[in-house]
Amino acid sequence: MVFGMMDSMTYALEFQYEVAEDWDLRVDYAEMPTNASQIAIAINNSIEGVTNVTYHLISGATVTSNKSEASKQVQLIGMNDSNGYTGHIFDFENGKWDPEGIVLSVPVAEKLNVWTNDIVDLEIPRLKNYTSLAPLRAHFEMVNVSFRISGIVDEFNGLVAYMELNKLVNVSYFPGQPANTILIKVKTPTSDQLDSIRKEIYAKYSYNIRNIFTKEEQSSDFLDLLDLIYFIIYIVAIFAVILSCSIVYNTIYINLQEQQREIATLLTIGTPNRRLIRNVTFENLIVTIIGSLFGLILGWVMLWFFMRLILDLEFFRVKLDFFFFLEKTTLISFGLTFIGVLTAQFFPLRRALNLNLAEATKERVV
Amino acid sequence: MSFIELENVYKTYTLGETTTPALSGIDLQIDRGELVIVFGPSGAGKTTLLNMIGGLDIPTSGSVTVGEIQVSTLSARWLTIYRKNKIGVVFQFFNLISRLTALENVEYALELVGVRKNSDAEGATASFDSKGIRQKAVEYLNKVGLSERIHHFPAQLSGGEQQRVSIARALAKEPELLLADEPTGNLDYKIGRSVLEIMEAMTGKAQNRTVVIVTHNEAICPLGDRVVRLSDGQIVENYTQEYVSAKELYW
Ligand SMILES: Nc1ncnc2c1ncn2[C@@H]1O[C@H](COP(=O)(O)OP(=O)(O)O)[C@@H](O)[C@H]1O
Numbered sequence: 001m002v003f004g005m006m007d008s009m010t011y012a013l014e015f016q017y018e019v020a021e022d023w024d025l026r027v028d029y030a031e032m033p034t035n036a037s038q039i040a041i042a043i044n045n046s047i048e049g050v051t052n053v054t055y056h057l058i059s060g061a062t063v064t065s066n067k068s069e070a071s072k073q074v075q076l077i078g079m080n081d082s083n084g085y086t087g088h089i090f091d092f093e094n095g096k097w098d099p100e101g102i103v104l105s106v107p108v109a110e111k112l113n114v115w116t117n118d119i120v121d122l123e124i125p126r127l128k129n130y131t132s133l134a135p136l137r138a139h140f141e142m143v144n145v146s147f148r149i150s151g152i153v154d155e156f157n158g159l160v161a162y163m164e165l166n167k168l169v170n171v172s173y174f175p176g177q178p179a180n181t182i183l184i185k186v187k188t189p190t191s192d193q194l195d196s197i198r199k200e201i202y203a204k205y206s207y208n209i210r211n212i213f214t215k216e217e218q219s220s221d222f223l224d225l226l227d228l229i230y231f232i233i234y235i236v237a238i239f240a241v242i243l244s245c246s247i248v249y250n251t252i253y254i255n256l257q258e259q260q261r262e263i264a265t266l267l268t269i270g271t272p273n274r275r276l277i278r279n280v281t282f283e284n285l286i287v288t289i290i291g292s293l294f295g296l297i298l299g300w301v302m303l304w305f306f307m308r309l310i311l312d313l314e315f316f317r318v319k320l321d322f323f324f325f326l327e328k329t330t331l332i333s334f335g336l337t338f339i340g341v342l343t344a345q346f347f348p349l350r351r352a353l354n355l356n357l358a359e360a361t362k363e364r365v366v
Numbered sequence: 367m368s369f370i371e372l373e374n375v376y377k378t379y380t381l382g383e384t385t386t387p388a389l390s391g392i393d394l395q396i397d398r399g400e401l402v403i404v405f406g407p408s409g410a411g412k413t414t415l416l417n418m419i420g421g422l423d424i425p426t427s428g429s430v431t432v433g434e435i436q437v438s439t440l441s442a443r444w445l446t447i448y449r450k451n452k453i454g455v456v457f458q459f460f461n462l463i464s465r466l467t468a469l470e471n472v473e474y475a476l477e478l479v480g481v482r483k484n485s486d487a488e489g490a491t492a493s494f495d496s497k498g499i500r501q502k503a504v505e506y507l508n509k510v511g512l513s514e515r516i517h518h519f520p521a522q523l524s525g526g527e528q529q530r531v532s533i534a535r536a537l538a539k540e541p542e543l544l545l546a547d548e549p550t551g552n553l554d555y556k557i558g559r560s561v562l563e564i565m566e567a568m569t570g571k572a573q574n575r576t577v578v579i580v581t582h583n584e585a586i587c588p589l590g591d592r593v594v595r596l597s598d599g600q601i602v603e604n605y606t607q608e609y610v611s612a613k614e615l616y617w
């Protein structure tokens with residue numbers, strides 16, 4: 001089950017980076033430059049192979065609405081008009097991009113019980129005064145601004161809101177053209193080409209740059225993170241298997257122990273060993289099937305719970321069918337359980353079959 | 367040659383360091399159709415002796431022959447077949463299968479015999495198809511007087527009734543040899559007597575069916591054609607006597 005979820009997370013992530021993220025190189029700044037448009041123009045004009053440059057301003061915000069008590073912290077991304085926009089392709093669940101409004105992601109909208117055309121309040125930092133412009137050093141205060149929701153998007157980054165860059169700059173009182181990220185599109189994005197462009201940017205515009213990623217590096221960072229989660233889940237799963245195996249073993253062991261007398265009786269009146277083994281195995285198979293069914297349902301419920309947790313705490317957003325019973329996972333877990341059951345019944349059964357029959361049917365009260 | 371022959375049978379149980387001699391040199395012949403009472407105090411080796419005859423266990427040394435079958439040399443697989451086809455067993459604690467009704471308990475034992483078509487090759491005295499199994503089971507439950515309770519589960523039956531089911535189970539397959547280990551040991555006097563009456567009526571010379579009953583209750587001894595008294599794993603007395611019916615028996 002969990003592996004199924006991880007699969008779809010990986011899938012969603014890959015989809016995000018293949019389709020939604022429409023850039024080749026990303027420049028992250030340690031301190032926000034306030035002349036982003038100049039830098040963008042300079043990169044566009046002076047570096048061979050660059051076809052388009054844009055930039056993001058990322059701020060934080062707490063979103064509330066009068067439709068619910070809930071509030072949600074989001075990453076507020078200010079971006080240029082999406083008309084011909086480089087950097088992000090929206091997958092609208094509802095509505096559209098509108099420079100006057102704000103675009104929310106599905107989990108935020110759901111949590112706040114709002115939809116397109118509703119009004120939300122954003123608590124955002126507003127610049128009060130600054131001590132230096134480049135780099136920008138300033139004091140902020142928190143202010144409330146209302147926005148109409150123009151669109152709802154459903155994508156991998158779950159807790160985000162998008163709005164027009166100038167609008168964000170205006171309400172935040174930022175000076176100049178600030179940005180945290182510059183996104184670059186390259187004509188032929190081979191890794192050689194990307195590397196050489198990266199080197200050139202470092203050489204010419206290194207001021208304050210924290211890092212320059214290619215899209216591949218960025219997504220592989222995420223995939224590494226997912227691998228780590230995978231690994232943790234594997235460990236948990238192995239523990240769960242060991243635990244459940246020992247529980248199954250014990251249950252069956254005790255069961256067979258209690259049945260020693262009956263087994264001995266059956267053998268005494270001439271039941272062949274093979275028939276007895278067949279019966280016990282069949283009985284345990286039924287138990288396994290029922291147990292597995294319960295296990296699957298329970299696992300599914302737990303997964304749902306786990307997902308909710310992730311959705312609330314993290315920015316990953318995974319679309320899942322309500323009934324995504326993965327045949328492979330189901331079969332594997334069933335197979336594992338049955339192997340466990342067979343192992344569990346092996347020793348007590350062998351003991352029972354080797355038992356001195358006389359002993360087991362003797363003077364022992366039921 | 368007698369139906370059952372035990373020759374110089376020894377059985378010792380080893381538990382860790384200690385070895386317990388349960389049988390020490392038993393020689394015994396029992397004829398076909400005889401009703402034998404094996405009598406002795408607790409720990410004398412009676413159950414062990416019965417197990418040797420019934421193929422539930424094999425002797426440490428010596429030979430056990432039943433109806434020309436060398437029981438003491440059979441493999442586990444053939445012992446199972448031997449028990450299934452030749453022997454009916456009645457236990458002190460009835461040992462019915464609690465999940466099965468009285469009828470099903472009897473049917474189960476019959477099924478074991480009936481499933482094989484060429485049962486003669488294995489020396490079975492009877493073989494049944496599935497229709498015959500039901501008939502036979504009902505017939506034997508009638509014989510032990512339980513026609514009203516065939517669909518009851520063991521837990522719904524009294525001790526005496528359970529023991530009668532177990533007699534029906536043992537006898538329905540019409541074995542040549544019936545073994546009973548303290549069949550009345552867990553029943554009170556009147557019920558015990560009625561159980562013995564039923565066993566007696568269904569076995570013995572008339573049916574050509576040999577019976578060995580083990581008991582520590584001396585009062586049962588007059589019931590046997592032969593009484594074998596055991597003490598410390600040895601036969602201390604072995605005599606034939608005029609048979610007394612369980613009806614006239616007081617103990
Ligand atoms: N499975 C066994 N392991 C060890 N000792 C045993 C076992 N079965 C019986 N014995 C010993 O063998 C002796 C005879 O036992 P048993 O045949 O059960 O006697 P009885 O049925 O006459 O009471 C006893 O001393 C008993 O403790």
Ligand SMILES: [Mg+2]
Pocket residue numbers: 412413414547
């Ligand atoms: Mg005994």
